[in-house]
Amino acid sequence: xxxxxxxxxxxxxxxxxxxxxxxxxxxxxxxxxxxxxxxxxxxxxxxxxxxxxxxxxxxxxxxxxxxxxxxxxxxxxxxxxxxxxxxxxxxxxxxxxxxxxxxxxxxxxxxxxxxxxxxxxxxxxxxxxxxxxxxxxxxxxxxxxxxxxxxxxxx
Numbered sequence: 408x409x410x411x412x413x414x415x416x417x418x419x420x421x422x423x424x425x426x427x428x429x430x431x432x433x434x435x436x437x438x439x440x441x442x443x444x445x446x447x448x449x450x451x452x453x454x455x456x457x458x459x460x461x462x463x464x465x466x467x468x469x470x471x472x473x474x475x476x477x478x479x480x481x482x483x484x485x486x487x488x489x490x491x492x493x494x495x496x497x498x499x500x501x502x503x504x505x506x507x508x509x510x511x512x513x514x515x516x517x518x519x520x521x522x523x524x525x526x527x528x529x530x531x532x533x534x535x536x537x538x539x540x541x542x543x544x545x546x547x548x549x550x551x552x553x554x555x556x557x558x559x560x561x562x
Contacts, residue, residue: 411456414439418447419456426460469520474525474548477534478512492539501529512544523547530536 411419416438421428428436434444443460443536451457466472496516504517520526525546534543 415447415451415456418444418451419472422448422457442490465498466519470521473520473522473526475520476510476546476548477516477518479514479516479534479540480542481513481539483539484513490541492537495537495539498552499529499533500524512542528552 418433420432421436430445430448433448433511434441437444439447448457454457466474481488483489492514493505496505496514501518501520502516503519504510506515507513518526518529520529530543530545534540
């Protein structure tokens with residue numbers, strides 16, 4: 408797809424804020440009629456700019472009030488060990504995201520649980536017991552100030 412124009416950017420910002428709106432509502436907000444708006448959305452999908460449609464779940468409504476960012480160092484940098492670790496964390500429901508890092512830590516996990524006691528249980532019964540992990544550093548989320556959206560610039 409060629410460079411995004413201002414309408415494409417407006418469409419992406421609006422969909423990022425509320426992907427559940429109708430095409431007519433979206434078209435009105437971005438200043439297009441419904442047919443051209445829908446063609447643009449379909450073109451953004453076809454180009455891979457919009458890769459999937461998802462929902463956002465309110466974690467607190469489910470009683471998941473405690474978020475911890477966990478930096479992890481692994482014992483070995485062999486491909487098999489890394490793959491084993493990655494497959495393991497995919498099975499851990501408490502881990503909602505994982506990123507490989509450069510620097511003195513290998514992975515950053517976002518862990519979401521009910522409360523500090525639930526995190527302690529996860530830490531002691533899963534992370535620390537894992538023979539692949541040599542070091543763990545936990546940082547507790549105090550308050551989130553910016554949502555996890557891309558926030559497409561208008562220009």
